[in-house]
Amino acid sequence: MEAKRELLDLLLSDARESTEDIARQLGTDAATVEALVDELESEGAIRGYQAVVDWDNVDESHVRAEVELNVELDRETKYRDIATRIAKFSEVSSLRLVSGSYDFAVDVEGESMHDVSRFVSDQIAPIPEVTQTVTHFVMTTYKERGVYFGDGDDDDRLAISP
């Protein structure tokens, strides 16, 4: 596999690895890794580095909803225009144009259900192109970005085996 792709793989599984340890795993040196990371960032391939948080284990209230959004386009307004407008809200954590029975899938986060519903009704629904919103509150998260929140497999291997 190409070095840059390998690096991307490594960062996807653990973005907190030290540059030295990444270099060792790729069989190269730290300066090369730094240069590749710079490239990935400047090409826009890497857009950020974030923790995967299980909010159930954080001592504060956190609510997330997946909102389905239908919109109506006209000659002057494209999906991108509407997306730009919605994406600017800090409450929106992800925004995707999707195929199927609705247009946009929007993740909205807030401190309470009240916060989130108020945001959707006060900020999203009034956008002229928006024709319908359906809000699904997340009840339990089992897996997030490849990280399973349950117990992993048991490791009951013998300490030494031939």
Next chain:
Amino acid sequence: MTAGTGESEDEHTGESSHLSQRAQETPPSGIRRFFELAEEMDDLISLGVGEPDFSAPWAARSAAIDSLERGRTSYTANRGRRDLREAIADHVRRYDLSYDPDEEILVSTGASEAVDLAMRALVDPGDTVAVPQPSYLSYGPTVSFAGGEVLPVPTRLEHEFALTYSDLERAGAEAASVLVLCYPNNPTGAVMTREELADVAEFAREHDLFVVSDEIYAALRYDDDHVSIATLPGMAERTIVFNGFSKAYAMTGMRLGYALGPPEIVGAMNRIHQYTMLSAPTTAQFAAIEALQSCDDALAEMRRAFDRRRNYVISRFNELGMDCFEAKGAFYVFPECPPGWENDEAFAEELIHEERVALVPGRVFGEGGRGHLRVSYASGMPELKTALNRIESFVSPD
């Protein structure tokens, strides 16, 4: 006996007038003492494990569960389910191996059973079996169970533990009737190229040796594609190839392997197998079919993870002054003891006591392993890092 199991003079074999000579002469495994040491330790990190840290791919596990739900808990054909043998025949084409599912493939209870069957099918009392060392612990005892004599063939660090024509000559292997091969190798991680295998094949043809080639780590090769000696000219008819699901698909506990070879040899092995095993575990056979059909991606992902860890541990050992050649297969590296330490056993014992890291001394795998340590990188990166940090503070304390 026995080359192949290393030292065990402080172990005592049980004695009873009812025990057969064979049982009394079978020494405990050379790793048992380390196993017991490791078992006593809290907060131990073991790099002494000969199996993947991954679990079997979920699709394979799921197929096993399905088969149980449908009540598929009967025996299978002695040779294994035909659909599995067909899937195996398809799968091994990636190594340019071509075998007939009806006559030339036997599904066994782990590759271990197949090795035992092959020895029983090929070795008469008094026959000599050449076993390159360092190597896996079981070859010697299975030769002995069949009444054969083990001829150790030391391999060398200067050839990165690949077996050479001159190693065979030096050991007097022309007297043997069977030659064991295990590449990618446990414990060294060594691999053999087509050219290197060609020399060994030449020796085997010249001296009429039958080759028993344990290729259980074939899928875990990091520099290049695996080459089976059976693909070399004139070798398919004198080679039995073993492979299985334990290492590549992380299915060790499912106990499923297979043998590929000429019909008369596989047929003879099957005749023994039908009396001693009847058939390999049925649930595992269903998991194996699924593994072959849909788990190539999981396999590739595990292989990539192993490759990164391999790079990591090799650099760390070399940075620590423990010379470590670039092992290109399996999930082991075989560094030398650091300067000032000659005795691998003493080093491993001190290390486990002082730093709670378990490695396996190289001598356990045969004479050629002295002064080396088998390090398994079948552990997650966090464990590997902690283990290497502990080894570092043991080797260079300041």
